[in-house]
Amino acid sequence: MLAMLAVLWLSRIGLALWQSPRIAEVQAWGLVLRQGLRFDGVLLGLLWTLPAAITPWMALHPDSARAWGRFLWAYGLLALLLLAFMELSTPAFIAQYDSRPNYLFVEYLGYAKEVGGTLVKDYWAHLLAALVLLPALALGYGRLSRPDPTPALLPLWQAVPLSVLLLSLAIAGRGSLGHRPANPASAALTADHLVNELPLNSLYTLMYAIYQARKSEAGITYAEMPRAQVLDTVRRETGLPADVFADDGRPTRHHRASLHPRTRPLNLVIVLEESLGAEFVGRMGGLPLTPNLDRLADEGIWFERLYATGTRSVRGIEAVVAGFPPTSAVSTVKLAKSQRDFFTLASFLKPHGYESTFYYGGESHFDNMRSYFMGNGFDRVVEQKDMPRDAFIGTWGASDGDLFDVAHRAFEAQPADKPFFALVFTSSNHAPFEFPEAPFTLHEQPRATVNNAVKYADHALGHFFEQARRSRYWDNTLFLVVADHNSRVYGPSLVPIERFHIPGLILGGPVKQPQRITTVASQIDLAPTLVSLMGLSGERPWIGRDLSDPAQQQRPGRAIMQFDKTQAYMEGNDVAVLQPDTSARTMRYEQGQLRDNPVGNPALIEKAQAHARFAQWAYQEGWHR
Structure with a gap:
């Protein structure tokens, strides 16, 4: 002793x-x-x-x-x-x-x-x-x-x-x-x-x-609330009228008509960028490491204040692909009750005739991704073993450039009358930061640093969009480029909110008018926004907001962030912080700093606690179906 x-x-x-x-x-x-x-x-x-x-x-x-x-x-x-x-x-x-x-x-x-x-x-x-x-x-x-x-x-x-x-x-x-x-x-x-x-x-x-x-697979219960109060709060915060929620067994399931109807369904490609926080993106006030993304931002719908839901790739996957809010438990990508019939973009698109594929340069068994995707609407997985023999293979798999080349060739080969959905998950921007030689100038020495890896990832992204712009699928494809989370989430705050700030960009041939969305947004808002822009209507259980709707853009916006055992609910600049075994506290996020708010905000705390409790019940009771 x-x-x-x-x-x-x-x-x-x-x-x-x-x-x-x-x-x-x-x-x-x-x-x-x-x-x-x-x-x-x-x-x-x-x-x-x-x-x-x-x-x-x-x-x-x-x-x-x-x-x-x-x-x-x-x-x-x-x-x-x-x-x-x-x-x-x-x-x-x-x-x-x-x-x-x-x-x-x-x-x-x-x-x-x-x-x-x-x-x-x-x-x-x-x-x-x-x-x-x-x-x-x-x-x-x-x-x-x-x-x-x-x-x-x-x-x-x-x-x-x-x-x-x-x-x-x-x-x-x-x-x-x-x-x-x-x-x-x-x-x-x-x-x-x-x-x-x-x-x-x-x-x-x-x-x-x-x-x-x-x-509990559902994680920490920060506060007990009556179920009716939880559902009423969560439904109200979607911004949708109360009468659209008609299924008592799945209380957030609702039918939503697209605000952008189209005669032909659009393809969807989501590029999920590994560990790309705002501090690496020049357009967001970060280091000048992303000239291609900065340039592309002027051509599409750019999210100024988009926040990740967590600090792990699987947390970003469940938010972007499934529109599911975070809990303190392990991500639903790895939990038992979400391995089959869990609602994802792929399961929404399948009845509309889409074929869905997950592209990953590493081994898809990592973090249980293959099982999760194949059980929830995806048709196939392309991974490290499917990369060409001359591909650059590092610790975490094939380089971003090789992965994008494989995906691009597959998109070109798709039948013109068969819409497709692709999730392309990059990994070059992951320690130990291995990437091939490429025609760009390193940011610093030595070579294997996060800043150089980000610059390579941006180079590979720029090359992919050059190929896509010249392709036959460009005019009928909507692209989303978004980070899964930041590289390192740290700082002297209960929740280092500045490290949850990530880039998000929607572009492609169908995006005719560049736009900046300045309201606070969460990764869970991306799925409903995308399907609306694709011109698709249908039923879904998502609680995220369609940010292509001008009415939603006029609201303060909100983001839910899980940081280990602590959860933050930010609305505008007001933040409610939930911690286990202690009272909730209200804070203000201004100029990159999170400080206590002595005024208090009981209504915001109620929203935070309701969403945290809802996510637990949605998983436990199968509401997200």
Whole structure:
């Protein structure tokens, strides 16, 4: 236990010194130190209370005492190494996700090729440190702590009360004298989410994330609300008249007529760009890395204030392709009840005669994408094994250029009388940032950086649209270019909203008039907007808004953002923030900063809580069908 405390405090002090400007900004040094002692006690109580309570019973006989001593020694070694491994992993995890390890830490373990390649190429120094320090720690433990060959024995009349006393110390594992045990919300006393996590320890945050994820596939319930109130709020926020919702079994299902009727159905191509946040896009005030996207933005419908729903690709997929709002649980792309008959753009388009294909340069089993798409309206998947032999293949699959070439040739081969839908998911802009030689100037040295990868991705996108513009399918195809999420979502806020800001552009031959949509928009608004622009009418359960409708553009607009266990609901510049085990708070987002709003906004909190609860029920009860 002393060795564990030493490791935890060496790690915490190192992390605190690294993040000292953020701690000083919110004046939280006392919080980090006090709550650090508390949560180290919580972890030690969880790990050691039961073994300690069993020890007096093992001390009744010499043989059991010696065997138990050897077991405790081995148990302590394994627990210490696990705890140290988690702390050694923490700096790299913070650098990527701006938080201590959470459920993503275990969710990625099933993808050894992609994740292993990224670790070896981008985090080799961290791996080397672990390979040196963990054996050294084990050696030191082995020399300083050895089982006693002649352990003390206890009579039964002493063993029983001592065991009861030790078991009663389980309260240390609760970290609280109240009726509720301590949890991460107990340390969430500042507006900086990372500072709130520094008092915790990474083995605890991982265990708590697994516990929360397994409690319910629908995730955290931020607040209980009557079902009628939830549905009334969600329906009202769609901007549609109440009488269009007529199906009690699927309470948001409604028929919607297109505002742009057409004689011929349009093809649809969605280019889902990996990790393309606003800070990489010149037109959005970011670095000058996307000259092609910046130029194309003047030719189509450009979303000025579009926000991702989450920080993972699967979260972007469920929002863009299925129009489904986020929860704190794993994305529906990976959950059991959404693997069949879950409503997607492909399932909406199929009755209209469309053939739908998913194009991906990597292996489509990653994040369960193949199963999800093939069970929900898609007809086929084109992936890494279908790329040409001379394609550039990196850790995450074929380069964007090779992927676009394969997709373009397939679009050219489509029969003119057969409408198609294609989802093209890029991956070159993903660590470890591998891409082929191409005729563009690198932004910086060395080569394998996120900025250079973004510039390559933009080059490949520009080349694809040059090909598409000269093709026979251009005049009858609507294109959407949108990011799945940002590259790194971090910042000294409960929800770093500026890191959810992403580009979105609709263009193609049918788009005759360039337009800028300036209202706040969410990825869940894209599906209803697209089908309206395609001239298609029909029933759907989407709660997103058709932003091709001028009436919807006049509204303040809203975006729903999931950041680990926290959800934000932004309407205009007002934000309601929902956290587990604590009261909702209202804030203002202005000039890239999220600050507390002392005025309060109960109506906005109600909208936020209603949408969070709705998403849970929509998944659990099969409403999104």
